[in-house]
Amino acid sequence: MIKTHKIVLVRHGESEWNQKNLFCGWYDADLSEKGIEEAKQAGKWLKEKGYTFDVAYTSVLKRAVKTLYHIQEELDLHWIPIYRHWRLNERMYGALQGKNKSETAAKYGEDQVKIWRRAYDIPPPQLEDSSEHNPRNDSKYQHLDKRVLPLTECLKDTVERALPYWHDSIVPSIRSGQNVLICAHGNSLRALIKYLDKVPDEEIVELNLPTGIPLVYVLDENLCPINHYYVAPDDVVQKAIDQVANQGKAKNLIITMNEQMFALRTPQIDANQLDEDFHSYNWEIFSSLFRHSYSHLIHSFKHEFQLFLRLLTSYHTLLSSKSSATIGQQLLQIKYSPSLQTRRQKVLYLSTFAFTYLYEKFLVDYRRLLPFQFIYKLFLFLNFLLFLRRGTYINLFERFARLKTVHDHPPSLRVLDYTYMKRELIWHTLNETLGTIIPFISSLKARTFMRKHLSGTIMNRLEQTDICSVCDQSIVMPHESMGECKHYFCYVCAYSLIQQSCPICFKEIPNIKPKEFSSG
């Protein structure tokens, strides 16, 4: 019987930088809340299937170290030896570290990002020596020769630096019959798999490893893979793999942006307008309360009451600790970031009310103050131009208080279906065409045409009744032709037939006369 070995590879649970869709590399990001749950779940799956380990290997980055810890916790395996080594670190992502993958795809193209993420031998641009991400300035690596510390790596480089550790430390443990667990990273594990499965350079591009799902490799006695499988339901695995593959797509931008995504200009303008509309509506209702009594009071103290209403609204919105958005912003799901926290911001906010009050009470009515009004309007205009250019600070208060507007929730991706729009377009075109054609159709001629082709019975019925041969209603002021036609018409209908022909018998009607009633 062939002697086999089983090793388990686990990519750490989701890190905080995975969550933000940032290139992470050697940056020491922590696990996100979800990542902690994924790590625990990995341990549970392994426990369920009866896995146990004698030794574990990981990198020196805390997202992998902590994932391993959570797995140990679930398996109650704190006593096994743990070896951490920089050679199991994630691929050094060079100058891409800290950049958002979707934004990078939007800037450089998805194809370029796929090359940087997945091409075997093309490294991303390297880190500057002075970069905060340069491992040469990191205390974790101070004991190492600076020349081995990379400033960027392609997968080939990662394979080359990870394999010595595989051969020197991990292989002996496997050969000695120990159950080995390796908890590492997306690309350091891809490097290992590339080597074990002898994946061709061009095929490794399509390999994506999900976070927190244990991958079992069954090796023969020469440590060649016989089989491999994930210890999780297939649909969970596939979904997680697709998610990793899609991280480099620009279209993810809208759904992966965190909630600090700045609001677009249009919602900001709309929110401003809604606030004004809300104030007008508020004032309308309030003043209508006193329409029949105390109206003189309302009229005399209009500005003071308006100030009171504005303050009341603010007290329940921006000035309350629960909200950082005006009414208009709340309706459009945007808000200030940071919220109105400092005393200075609150004072500035309240002074805008004082200013509005003074402006409306005095400036508008006094001609001598017109130059001030002009200066104020000029400021508003310049501020608005700046807002249009930069997309921030729609009013002077926001500018002075340095308040930016962000989306309350990440905007969701809307799927546009053009079927309805196409139908609408066809219907409108048809409507317009009919609307243009119909007025050209003479109803009289149409009716004449139809009668010409109607069967005799209907014709007879029409002739036998006392209804007008033109409008089909009871005859009003009956008239008849002065020619050969023997039909009767209302006066108005008959008048329209002069010099035309009768719609029933098609005889010409030279003129008309009132119907003569026989005395019998």
Ligand SMILES: O=C(OP(=O)(O)O)[C@H](O)COP(=O)(O)O
């Ligand atoms: O740090 C990273 O990997 P990790 O989350 O496995 O440590 C990379 O950002 C993974 O990104 P990639 O899947 O685009 O290679």
